[in-house]
Amino acid sequence: MDTFAALADPTRRNIFEYIVRGETSVGEIVERFSFKAPTISQHLKILKKAGLVQSRADKQKRLYTVRADGLAEVESWVQLQQKCMSERLDALEHHLSQ
């Protein structure tokens, strides 16, 4: 759902950074981070709902990967704001040079 909220938690960003390196099972993530399996599972659920990761089944395991377009919303928002900022800055400079 809300990508920004999903990325607000540093643990979730760390998990995302880990998954972005390649397809990862839940167990692998649990091993790397000092959190219990249910905690990781909840974070993954939130990342998934936000469209940041996806999963597929392989035997008992669930393998997670990042979604290519997951960060698009955040990126475009940030860039729109920066565009507005630079436009205002340009206008200010132009005004000052008059």
Next chain:
Amino acid sequence: MDTFAALADPTRRNIFEYIVRGETSVGEIVERFSFKAPTISQHLKILKKAGLVQSRADKQKRLYTVRADGLAEVESWVQLQQKCMSERLDALEHHLSQ
């Protein structure tokens, strides 16, 4: 402090979007949004701590503006992740074409 957490709240993003359009007093923001002054004030405090906005005094009013480099951290994080993603995608394509 934490830019991501500051941007997690949609109201704060809206406030940021409003301020990015130009220097704005607290009262102006209170008028636009249907929240009481203390609520807006708290949001501004969080945005300020995150380095996203800054303020200056003008008579009784406090005028807020966005900080040019406020979104840099978020932008660079997003772009790093996307770089990692595209590299992995390239490697995959290369591998498949062999």
Next chain:
DNA sequence: CGACTAATTAAGTCAATGGCTAAATATTCT
């Protein structure tokens, strides 16, 4: 089927968040 592995769901705790009203703190203006 039964034991095992992998992950999720359920349920509970505790801290943090986001809203409010009321009070306090400047600052300006008469």
Next chain:
DNA sequence: AGAATATTTAGCCATTGACTTAATTAGTCG
């Protein structure tokens, strides 16, 4: 100084968030 304006701080309450342990589901393999 005293009244008015603009904003912040303090305190309260309801909701959400991030963890935990225990129980449950789902899949594998002897």
